[in-house]
Amino acid sequence: MPTISHVLQGAVQRLEAAGSDEPQANAQWLLAHVLGVSRTWVLANGGEPFPADKEALFSRLLARKEAGEPLSHIVGMQPFCGLDIRVTPxxxxxxxxxxxxxxxxxxxxxxxxxxxxxxxxxxxxxxxxxxxxxxxxxxxxxxxxxxxxxxxxxxxxxxxxxxxxxxxxxxxxxxxxxxxxxxxxxxxxxxxxxxxxxxxxxxxxxxxxxxxxxxxxxxxxxxxxxxxxxxxxxxxxxxxxxxxxxxxxxxxxxxxxxxxxxxxxxxxxxxxxxxxxxx
The missing domain is CATH 3.40.50.150 (Vaccinia Virus protein VP39)
Structure with missing residues (x-):
């Protein structure tokens, strides 16, 4: 089973190849969203196994980011002044x-x-x-x-x-x-x-x-x-x-x-x- 760190590295590489803005940060935030955890948790627990039941969802969302869709549209939220602001197209x-x-x-x-x-x-x-x-x-x-x-x-x-x-x-x-x-x-x-x-x-x-x-x-x-x-x-x-x-x-x-x-x-x-x- 791949680790969180392994999945994250692969996602960063895909976003870099797609010419995405801030591929490292976007991959971290997207992975955190799929796992229902904080970005800090993702970075601190890279050795943990990546849940198999999350693979399909993460792949779909990563493909949307590769296509240039804003992260906020994909996850539906954007932090602002300490608040989570709902965002749509x-x-x-x-x-x-x-x-x-x-x-x-x-x-x-x-x-x-x-x-x-x-x-x-x-x-x-x-x-x-x-x-x-x-x-x-x-x-x-x-x-x-x-x-x-x-x-x-x-x-x-x-x-x-x-x-x-x-x-x-x-x-x-x-x-x-x-x-x-x-x-x-x-x-x-x-x-x-x-x-x-x-x-x-x-x-x-x-x-x-x-x-x-x-x-x-x-x-x-x-x-x-x-x-x-x-x-x-x-x-x-x-x-x-x-x-x-x-x-x-x-x-x-x-x-x-x-x-x-x-x-x-x-x-x-x-x-x-x-x-x-x-x-």
Whole structure:
């Protein structure tokens, strides 16, 4: 009977041959999912025999990963801010950069404060759920144009028992939004259309609606920012995640119309975030 270590090594080799992103980590996570254990357990128990009744399932899931399907779609979950977020092909897979956006924003508010937060382009609801989890007295509005994405977001809110404090709204940006907020946070579609063809196989499995930022990448961000002032409470914060090269042009544009804006780098040392308040 092959050992866990032997099966893992074979899986890594197959993913390397397929050109998969991070073959070692993906093989470990996939094996942990099939065995119902943690990734740490897999690494610490490589000498244990691999259960024969798990071979067929592991082979099927590994073939999906070889074909470029995101790991989150295969296992149905993605860790985010200490929470397991349900992921389907209808939503963008939460990423570490977005976790950092949430943590940077959370540091600006008192944990017991009675705030109103708006998560625009909520997708899986990872931002809204993480904020509701961190701020027990906050009310959160999660907005998306996609009804399918909102269903996933609602499932995540129920999963983490914050559904009573998150309102979900289908809206094309500000179309159906009412009220004002202490924080408007968004990870909008920001990839220029011409760049979509050059994305990795894994990212190409993500919903185009969550990726495509139009010709210049600002098709969603621009109208989001143009109207944001009317939806922020005095002293409120606008926080955005963008792609490389976009934050400073956006920040300068905001400063030209009376905002105080700053750009921050992400964990990979890439200028990624814009934080802005009205003067």
């Amino acid at each position: 209808d939503v963008l897979t939460p990423r570490p950069e977005t976790e950092e956006l949430v943590e940077r924003c959370a540091a600006q508010f008192e944990r017991q404060g009675r705030y109103t937060f708006l998560d625009m382009c909520t997708g899986s609801g990872c931002i809204a759920v993480a904020l509701a989890n961190k701020f027990p007295n906050a009310a959160v509005l999660a907005v998306d144009i996609s009804a399918a994405a909102l269903r996933v977001a609602q499932e995540n809110a129920r999963l983490h028992r914050v559904d009573t404090r998150i309102q979900f709204l289908q809206s094309d940006l500000w179309e159906n939004v009412m009220g004002t907020f202490d924080l408007i946070i968004s990870n909008p579609p920001y990839i220029p259309t011409a760049q979509l063809a050059g994305l990795t196989r894994e990212v190409k499995h993500e919903p185009r609606l969550a990726l495509d930022g139009g010709e210049d990448g600002y098709a969603v961000t621009r109208p989001l920012c143009e109207a944001a002032d009317g939806y922020l409470n005095p002293g409120g914060l606008l926080a955005l995640e963008l792609c490389q090269g976009q934050p400073w042009p956006l920040a300068r544009g905001l400063m030209e119309i009376g905002w105080k804006a700053e750009v921050k780098k992400d964990i990979f040392n890439i200028e990624r975030f814009v934080f802005a308040r009205r003067k």
